[in-house]
Amino acid sequence: MTVWGMVWMQILERQCKVLELTQLGCGDWTMTLESQGLAEQVAAPGQFLHLKCGPGQLLRRPISICNWSARRDLIRLVFSVRGEGTAWLSQRQVGESLDVLGPLGKGFSMKSGASYLLVGGGIGVPPLLGCAVQGGGACTAVLGFRSARQAMLLEEFGQACPGGVRLATDDGSLGHHGFVDALVAQELESHPGLYAGVLACGPKPMLRAVASVCARYEVDCQVSLEERMGCGVGACLVCACPTVDGGYAHVCKDGPVFPAQEVDWNA
Amino acid sequence: MHEPSMAVKLAGVELKNPVVAASGTFGFGREYSQFYDLSELGAICVKGLTAAPRKGNPPPRIAETPMGILNSVGLQNPGIDAFLAQELPFLRRYDVKVIANLSGDTPEEYGQMCEKLSQAGVDLIELNISCPNVKAGGLAYGTRPDLAAEVTRVAKAHAGATPVMVKLSPNVTDVVAIAQAVADAGADALSLINTLLGMRIDVASRRPILRRNTGGLSGPAVLPVAVRMVWEVSRVGLPILGMGGVSDGDSAAQLMLAGASAVAVGTACLADPYAPLQVRDGLRDIAARQGLSSVAQLTGAIQPW
Structure with a gap:
């Protein structure tokens, strides 16, 4: 059965x-x-x-x-x-x-053929390549790394993102000197209405900053979260993610991708 | 080689095999029903229930340790009424015994919950008396014989014909004293061990991994403690559901030899959804190899020095 x-x-x-x-x-x-x-x-x-x-x-x-x-x-x-x-x-x-x-888990929800702004930080970058390749629309990538030496998959993102790849590094050794949220704001400012949404994966402070930029420009934002995990299937309830309703969702089953407005960023 | 009978009895409840999914590691069975027919298990002990819904502790709630894990979930659950309305009917679609694990803040609350569970027809009630948030504070219900006995008496008075099993904490000096106290108060069975209090610190940040600093240790690391405690408690004479580090036939057989009538598989499920079935098959192989006609013959068959 x-x-x-x-x-x-x-x-x-x-x-x-x-x-x-x-x-x-x-x-x-x-x-x-x-x-x-x-x-x-x-x-x-x-x-x-x-x-x-x-x-x-x-x-x-x-x-x-x-x-x-x-x-x-x-x-x-x-x-x-x-x-x-x-x-x-x-x-x-x-x-x-x-x-x-x-x-x-639940992945990124993408409308077929729509353009998305993909925002990745560090080891959060790889799943966004799947979004660019499998999503079917013309995506743009904004990727952030600590320094040029940590940059990864740039060529593949270049091939998969007709909208281009914009880079940021914490130390300024490659691309914009600073964090990705500044580039996200520039993209949303200069291309109003172009993106069906922002899809982001990376460290939580980065996600919080990106979510805040998206809220300002009223653009739909999905974030992929991390938490220490047990079973991976939703049974053991250890990978708790604080949500705005005051409770917890679970990264393994309810996520790892969540609508940014459901996440309690201040918890 | 002949096939040994796998059926066992626990507090008068017939289980088709001695393997129980341990409370807290198996949710309400839904997730694992994707992998196999839940009717393959002897029983499912559901996620710990409380009178009102509980949202649980802030993360991180888990830390890996040598051959074990620490957890600090904090009894997150939808509450007993949601369990009865939504989860129990789902479990009843399977031919598997249902054990309801519950925690209360007061003896009266244990009693009220037992009444509801008994009326709903669960097969067995497991009292969690090592809840971190009870009236008397800390692990008090599970660590003081008089309080453990009081909770057991009230639960029994409200549980009707449903057998009541008391889950013992290993965080005590004399587990036999607690076991004897709840036996005298009318408990029908004992389950042990609950998790051992532990802690892991990240040396670089000097912070404990768990957000609540301490948590409960489980997994293969605790098996020897569980075997010893089951053996000690077996002299009280109540049927025992043994648990703590069961991951294969050998570990399950050790607990049964020490005195357990059935065994619960918990932490092993986290790594492998099929772990309970592997434990069942391993037990069957051991019983067959030893020429037993029934796996129940392992219970208490230890030959101590």
């Missing part, structure tokens, strides 16, 4: 073979998995996979889907080494299999 009838939303647990694993110039890692049917279940960019990271790590690690191909049964992840789990992941060999649960 299955209560969850809709095939396109099915969550699978599969052993997925690593087809490619290389370190990017910025130090982060790009991994392509033979998805064993998971790619076909991806409903939207911004969803994530939950990966077992070796016998020493009890919990899985959630990693955003960077891009996918249902036809070729591939899923690409881009991740940074933050602790023991992701360090283990970066040491896998091509041909090894990983225990993968997914696709999980």
Whole structure:
């Protein structure tokens, strides 16, 4: 008996073979998995996979889907080494299999063919590539990094974003010297009505600033949030995100993508 | 090799196998029903219920530790009325026993909730008496024999024919004294162990990982503590639902040998939705290898030195 009838939303647990694993110039890692049917279940960019990271790590690690191909049964992840789990992941060999649960969560809601302003910061950048490639509309990207050395995926964003790629770095070593929200304000100011919405992923202070700019220009804004996670499927309730109604939503099931106006930014 | 019978009894309730989904790690079953038929489980112990809805603690609510996790969810739940209206009917679509875990602020509140749950026909009630927000403060209900007994008496008086199981905290000096007190007060079964209080600090920021500083430790790290406590408490003579670090057939069999009639799988579900089924299959293999006609023969069959 299955209560969850809709095939396109099915969550699978599969052993997925690593087809490619290389370190990017910025130090982060790009991994392509033979998805064993998971790619076909991806409903939207911004969803994530939950990966077992070796016998020493009890919990899985959630990693955003960077891009996918249902036809070729591939899923690409881009991740940074933050602790023991992701360090283990970066040491896998091509041909090894990983225990993968997914696709999980609610991704970015995109109207087919519409133009979006994609705003990414640091390791929040990769899922926006999926938005640019799979969204079907002419997107523009605003990407922020600590410095030029951390910049990633610029060429691919260049190819996927007809509206161009604008860059910001905290130290001014590449593009605008400062944060992405200034560039977001410029874009919305100079192209009123062009964007169906702003899709953002990155550190919470960045998201808060972007959400505030969007509210000022009355542009729809969706943000992808992070929180320490347990089960990944909505059962254990640990990945709580404070919401404006005074309660909590859960990043793994209600998110990771939320309408910016539902998030309690002051909590 | 013959197939051993997997059916067990817990406080008079027949379970088709000894594996129970532990409270707090399995929600109300909906999420895991995407992966397999919930009727495969012996029982589901639902997310801890309170009289009114509770929004829970601020994040972070989880921290990973060596072979374990710390959690500080804070009893987030939709409240007992929403459970009865929306979640229990869903669970009743499956051939699985339903255990309702509840926490109250006062003995009277435990009593009122027991009445509602009994009338709704849940199969078993589990009293959580190590709630961090109770009248007497801290873990008082679970750490003082007299208070634990009082809650048990009031719950029993309101639970009708529904058996009442009391979930014991390991954060005590003498778990047998608490177990004996609730047994004398009329408890039908015991479940243990609840989580062990713990803490993890991020050295760089000097901040605890959990927003509430401390939390409950669970996972394989606590298994030896659970086995020891189940063994100690078994002398009280009540049926026991054993839990704490069960992740496979071996860990489940240890708890049963120590005295448990059934076992609950909790933290292992977080990493693997199929963990309860793997524990069930592992137990069946062990019973078969040992030539048992029934897995229930493991209960209390320890040969201590």
